[in-house]
Amino acid sequence: xxxxxxxxxxxxxxxxxxxxxxxxxxxxxxxxxxxxxxxxxxxxxxxxxxxxxxxxxxxxxxxxxxxxxxxxxxxxxxxxxxxxxxxxxxxxxxxxxxxxxxxxxxxxxxxxxxxxxxxxxxxxxxxxxxxxxxxxxxxxxxxxxxxxxxxxxxxxxxxxxxxxxxxxxxxxxxxxxxxxxxxxxxxxxxxxxxxxxxxxxxxxxxxxxxxxxxxxxxxxxxxxxxxxxxxxxxxxxxxxxxxxxxxxxxxxxxxxxxxxxxxxxxxxxxxxxxxxxxxxxxxxxxxxxxxxxxxxxxxxxxxxxxxxxxxxxxxxxxxxxxxxxxxxxxxxxxxxxxxxxxxxxxxxxxxxxxxxxxxxxxxxxxxxxxxxxxxxxxxxxxxxxxxxxxxxxxxxxxxxxxxxxxxxxxxxxxxxxxxxxxxxxxxxxxxxx
Numbered sequence: 006x007x008x009x010x011x012x013x014x015x016x017x018x019x020x021x022x023x024x025x026x027x028x029x030x031x032x033x034x035x036x037x038x039x040x041x042x043x044x045x046x047x048x049x050x051x052x053x054x055x056x057x058x059x060x061x062x063x064x065x066x067x068x069x070x071x072x073x074x075x076x077x078x079x080x081x082x083x084x085x086x087x088x089x090x091x092x093x094x095x096x097x098x099x100x101x102x103x104x105x106x107x108x109x110x111x112x113x114x115x116x117x118x119x120x121x122x123x124x125x126x127x128x129x130x131x132x133x134x135x136x137x138x139x140x141x142x143x144x145x146x147x148x149x150x151x152x153x154x155x156x157x158x159x160x161x162x163x164x165x166x167x168x169x170x171x172x173x174x175x176x177x178x179x180x181x182x183x184x185x186x187x188x189x190x191x192x193x194x195x196x197x198x199x200x201x202x203x204x205x206x207x208x209x210x211x212x213x214x215x216x217x218x219x220x221x222x223x224x225x226x227x228x229x230x231x232x233x234x235x236x237x238x239x240x241x242x243x244x245x246x247x248x249x250x251x252x253x254x255x256x257x258x259x260x261x262x263x264x265x266x267x268x269x270x271x272x273x274x275x276x277x278x279x280x281x282x283x284x285x286x287x288x289x290x291x292x293x294x295x296x297x298x299x300x301x302x303x304x305x306x307x308x309x310x311x312x313x314x315x316x317x318x319x320x321x322x323x324x325x326x327x328x329x330x331x332x333x334x335x336x337x338x339x340x341x342x343x344x345x346x347x348x349x350x351x352x353x354x355x356x357x358x359x360x361x362x363x364x365x366x367x368x369x370x371x372x373x374x375x376x377x378x379x380x381x382x383x384x385x386x387x388x389x390x391x392x393x394x395x396x397x398x399x400x401x402x403x404x405x406x407x408x409x410x411x412x413x414x415x416x417x418x419x420x421x422x423x424x425x426x427x428x429x430x431x432x433x434x435x436x437x438x
Contacts, residue, residue, distance in 0.1 A: 060115045062175045063144040064152065066102030069269050071414035072131055073123035074260045074407060075099050081118040084137050092117060099262045100202050104148060104175035115140055126261070126407050148174060150232040151220045154202075155239075155266040161279030163239045165210055165300055166256065166286075169218050170203040170266040174231050177222030180204075187238060188214035203264045205286065209296075210241045211303040244305035245281035246435050247428060249273065250293055250334075251312040254351055254420075255284030259413040261361060269414060275421025278428040278436065280310065289316045290330035297337050307435055309343050310388075310424060314350035314377045315410070319358075319366040324376030331380065344432075346386040348424060349378045351394055351416070354401040357409030371399045388427045390420050 065078070080093040092110060095103060107114040118137040122130055145152075151171040157163045169182050180199040184206070186192045197204050199220070210216065217238045222230040249255050259270030265286070268274040273282050283300050285292070290313040301309060311334055317327040331347065338345040352374060355366055381387050394416055396402045401409065405416040412420065429436065 060140075061108045061147050062104045062106050063115070063117075063119075063140050063146060064102060064104045064148045064172060065119050065121075065138075065140070065144050066152070066172060067121050067135070069101050069263055069267060070123035070131060071269065072125060072260060072407075074126045074262050075124050075128075076101075076103075077122045077124055078103055078105065079120050079122070079134070080105060081120070081137050083116075084118050084139070086120070086134075086137050100170075100172050101154060101267075102152065102172035104172065105144075106175045115146065119144070150174065150234040151177070151180065151222060153218075153220065153234055153237045155237060156268045157237075157239045157266070159268050160271070160282070161273065162245055162281040163210065163241055164256070164265065164282035164284070165304075166284070167206045167210065167218075167239075168203055168258070168264045168266045169197070169199070169206065169220065170264050171220050171234065173202050174222045177230055179223050179225065180220055181223050181227075182218055182220045183233070184218045185216065185236075186214060187217050191217075203266065205264075209300055211300060213241055213243055215240050243303060245279075246307050247278055247310070247432075248281040248283050248301065248304055248306035248308075249310040249312065249424075250297075250301060251284040251310075252288040252293070252316050253284065253286035253411060254315060255282060255310075255312055256286045257282070257284065257417075258286070259411055259417065260407045270411075270417050272417045272421035272424065275418045276425030276428070277422070278425045278432075280424075280428075281306065287316065288313065289320070289322060290314055290327050290334070291317075291322075294330050294333050294337075297334065301343075302341065306343055308346055308428065308432055309338055310346045310348060310428075312348035312350060314374070315353065318350070318370045318373035318377070319353055319364075319410070321367070322373075324373030327373070327377050328380045331377075335384070344386065345384075346388060346424075346428070346431075347381040347384050348388045348420075349381050349391045350374060351412055351420075352391060352399060352401040354403055354406055354409035356400075357403060357406060359409070361408035361410075363408055363410055386431065388424055390423050393419060 076098040078095040078098055079091055081090050082092050083090060117140050120134045120137050122134045125131055151173050154170045154172060182197040182199055182204055184194045186194055215238060217236040219233045219236040221233045224230050257265030257271035263270055265271060273280045281304055293313050314327050335345050353366060359365060378391060382389060394401055394405055394412060405412050407413055
């Protein structure tokens with residue numbers, strides 16, 4: 006069994022889909038960058054030569070399926086959907102697309118078909134396979150660069166802390182990401198070294214302007230293996246009347262493998278009120294307090310949603326210390342004329358955390374969570390989202406989480422709708438401006 010590290014967690018892979026019955030989503034294109042950009046000329050000498058018309062690989066993409074930890078892709082020699090017609094099966098695909106290697110199949114592979122099946126943590130099928138689809142009309146032949154999959158263009162605001170994600174080129178295991186300021190004529194801001202299909206940016210985007218990022222596959226020695234992807238452009242704007250300060254619950258992502266660059270597991274997606282995402286995965290309330298001036302003030306929010314504490318009580322921080330940090334955050338909001346709206350931190354499910362390789366919490370974590378929640382619900386503006394997420398034992402409902410720590414689709418949807426409705430009902434005067 007192999008493990009893949011993602012966002013501070015270890016993801017176990019190796020459980021395969023054995024059945025042919027499964028998948029719960031119509032296939033569709035993944036998000037990609039809006040602008041094309043040629044590869045840098047200085048690398049032309051080491052890039053692969055342009056390939057002939059023969060098909061060496063075919064990239065196919067689909068929309069994410071709620072609850073899917075990974076996918077199984079089956080290649081068929083024709084539209085006939087029978088086991089005898091299977092040419093290739095790819096298991097443990099953790100992205101919403103894949104470059105399928107076809108070199109060994111020779112001429113005619115472009116006439117093949119494919120279908121995809123969503124799988125849960127255990128490798129069980131979710132729904133049914135898609136109907137077989139022809140490579141000729143749904144695939145991309147011989148892709149020469151990774152395909153960006155970020156969905157920031159679908160969000161009300163670009164999050165402050167970005168996660169760059171892509172469909173990797175077949176056979177690539179290392180990547181580089183370049184981030185540039187388009188406002189400053191394409192000035193290079195930083196180059197990030199990445200793993201399979203995503204990388205978390207530790208630097209905030211808190212200055213107004215236009216930015217872009219692009220990705221390429223590289224060799225172990227750092228030489229380019231592919232062209233650069235088309236650049237993906239995003240903008241940072243201010244002021245943002247509503248913002249949310251928090252940890253990974255706010256930052257986004259879910260089912261252990263889908264990063265915050267997708268909208269599906271971001272609670273802000275389901276809010277009736279547009280909310281600027283200031284979340285940062287792994288944050289404690291102390292860390293949220295320390296970055297307040299740097300990460301909150303540039304956006305001049307009138308209302309700040311504050312949801313933190315999970316990383317406190319699942320660690321060694323007492324509930325009283327967490328409350329002290331929340332009080333300090335409230336005082337900072339008062340100082341700068343910001344209205345704080347506190348949200349109760351979500352419960353956790355220790356048994357599923359253990360399965361996912363997440364460090365186990367102290368045995369008395371519920372005592373500290375309840376202490377925090379009691380203080381929060383005594384504030385002028387407070388939202389309780391804990392109840393419907395909690396089972397009879399005080400833990401996060403197992404059907405709402407994969408790793409025991411992060412709520413997945415149903416949980417994030419509930420959180421977003423609840424917070425959005427609260428903001429809409431209490432701050433209509435701000436929405437109508």
